[in-house]
Amino acid sequence: MTDGLSFEALALPLFEPLYNYARWLARDAEEAEDLVQETYLKAFRGFGSFTAGTNFRAWIYRILRNTFLTSRSGLRGTPQVSIDDDPDRFEGLAEETTPETIFFSRANAAALQTAIEGLPLPFREVILLSDVENFSYKEIAETLSIPIGTVTSRLLRARAKVREALRGSK
Amino acid sequence: MMQDLTAEEVERYADGEIPPEALPEIEAHLRDCSRCANAVLGVMQMKRAVRAAMPRFTPRRPLVLRKRTSKTFVWFAAAAVLIVIAIGGEMLVLSRNTSARELADLHSTILASANPIDVVSTDRHTVKPWFEGRVPFAVNIPDLSATPFRLIGGRVVFWHGRPGAYLLVSKGAHKISLFIFESLPSLGGTPQMTIDEWHANGLTYVAVGDVSRDDLEALRRAYGG
Numbered sequence: 001m002t003d004g005l006s007f008e009a010l011a012l013p014l015f016e017p018l019y020n021y022a023r024w025l026a027r028d029a030e031e032a033e034d035l036v037q038e039t040y041l042k043a044f045r046g047f048g049s050f051t052a053g054t055n056f057r058a059w060i061y062r063i064l065r066n067t068f069l070t071s072r073s074g075l076r077g078t079p080q081v082s083i084d085d086d087p088d089r090f091e092g093l094a095e096e097t098t099p100e101t102i103f104f105s106r107a108n109a110a111a112l113q114t115a116i117e118g119l120p121l122p123f124r125e126v127i128l129l130s131d132v133e134n135f136s137y138k139e140i141a142e143t144l145s146i147p148i149g150t151v152t153s154r155l156l157r158a159r160a161k162v163r164e165a166l167r168g169s170k
Numbered sequence: 171m172m173q174d175l176t177a178e179e180v181e182r183y184a185d186g187e188i189p190p191e192a193l194p195e196i197e198a199h200l201r202d203c204s205r206c207a208n209a210v211l212g213v214m215q216m217k218r219a220v221r222a223a224m225p226r227f228t229p230r231r232p233l234v235l236r237k238r239t240s241k242t243f244v245w246f247a248a249a250a251v252l253i254v255i256a257i258g259g260e261m262l263v264l265s266r267n268t269s270a271r272e273l274a275d276l277h278s279t280i281l282a283s284a285n286p287i288d289v290v291s292t293d294r295h296t297v298k299p300w301f302e303g304r305v306p307f308a309v310n311i312p313d314l315s316a317t318p319f320r321l322i323g324g325r326v327v328f329w330h331g332r333p334g335a336y337l338l339v340s341k342g343a344h345k346i347s348l349f350i351f352e353s354l355p356s357l358g359g360t361p362q363m364t365i366d367e368w369h370a371n372g373l374t375y376v377a378v379g380d381v382s383r384d385d386l387e388a389l390r391r392a393y394g395g
Contacts, residue, residue: 016228023227033229109223116220130185131220137187156181159216 007047010056011040017133018064024128025068025121035071039064058135058142065125065143108166115165123158130155172199175206184213276329277347280336287323287338297324301335307352309335317392318342341385366390 018039022032043050043060050059116127129135129143141148172195175183179196182188188196200207280286289300294311301309304326314321322338327349337348366377366386377386 019229020227024224029227032227036229109219112219112223113225116224127220128224131217132224132226137182137185152178152182152187155185156177159181159213162216162220 007044011043011060014057014060015040018060021061021128021133022064022068024132025065025125026071027117031071035064035068038067042067055139055142058139061129061143062145111166112162115162118165119158119161122154123161126151126154127158127162172196174203175199175209177209180206180209180213183210184217273329273347273349276327276349280325280327280338280347281345286325287336288325290323292321292323294321297321297337300324301326305333305335305350305352307335307350309337309350311337312392312394314339314392317388319346319389319392344381346389369395 015036019032019036022035022039023029026032026035039060042063046063050056116124119127125144126140129140130137135143137148137151140151144151146154175196179188183196183200200210289297291297291300294313298309298311301324309324311321318341320340322340322345324335324337327334327336329349329351332351334349334351337350339346339348366383366389377389
């Protein structure tokens with residue numbers, strides 16, 4: 001909701017979270033700064049087209065993400081593998097995930113980070129948006145322009161891949 | 171008693187995405203089923219671990235959006251500064267320097283911008299309608315084809331709280347800013363600039379620039395003066 005707020009009031013508090021997201025997407029500090037810069041310019045110029053009453057955070061994140069995807073490194077970094085969004089749905093509990101088996105200590109934080117960084121972009125970004133940025137499924141769906149059901153299945157598969165990578169790193 | 175949660179239900183519960191009406195049944199099940207409770211706890215722990223493990227990057231610079239300077243337009247700053255002000259119905263008092271300096275600064279600022287104009291067109295029939303609804307007056311653009319001047323495009327500017335039309339015109343390598351306002355406070359000149367003033371079509375035109383008087387007179391003729 002804009003609630004009549006100005007672009008400045010809505011957008012400027014998101015500067016640091018947007019930079020963080022850009023940094024994770026681009027994996028490069030300077031490129032992340034350029035992405036944020038370009039995102040703000042596009043958002044500012046397109047603010048008139050922003051629909052009041054819809055989610056501003058998802059809107060500006062979507063601009064950032066689209067800017068990244070059309071950038072040189074975005075085109076280079078987007079995997080050419082097919083991301084099957086209508087998955088082999090897990091029937092029941094797909095695997096045993098007990099607190100004991102995924103006890104994350106400070107010691108394996110690095111392994112967890114490596115596992116997430118190694119995910120293909122579509123999986124990496126749903127984990128970042130959900131777990132780091134605390135986006136709701138609806139916000140993620142709006143940001144990535146995908147249905148909510150796809151958010152759920154993609155998150156499920158992303159977390160399964162992280163667990164798999166962690167098991168492999170042991 | 172309900173069956174075990176599906177993997178997606180486990181995820182949605184840990185993410186707080188179960189609709190309120192479905193929560194009582196799921197929570198009753200989780201109290202009775204250690205297998206499902208463990209699965210939910212596992213996802214919750216993972217979420218927390220991810221948040222803790224992922225470093226938050228912060229910009230190297232404080233919150234200042236950089237202004238990009240375009241090499242294409244850097245030379246404009248050195249180009250002739252000519253400001254033409256068309257002012258409706260106001261006589262001008264060319265005694266105060268401040269306003270002309272402000273407009274000269276605005277001219278340089280716009281030319282140094284990566285996007286100096288919003289409507290890019292040499293066609294006056296494209297540029298004129300673009301201003302409709304953007305400024306509170308009609309922007310008439312003369313046919314410059316028989317003159318050494320060429321229209322490049324335009325944008326809306328605000329100066330002293332007044333909306334105005336801005337036209338970017340070239341003469342050879344020189345770029346000329348033409349500001350058009352409905353009304354303006356009295357304008358001053360600067361000692362370095364040539365100033366010409368004329369009246370046509372009920373408007374007062376003032377040209378200010380560091381070009382020759384001949385150039386300003388040619389522009390005056392092009393604008394019907």
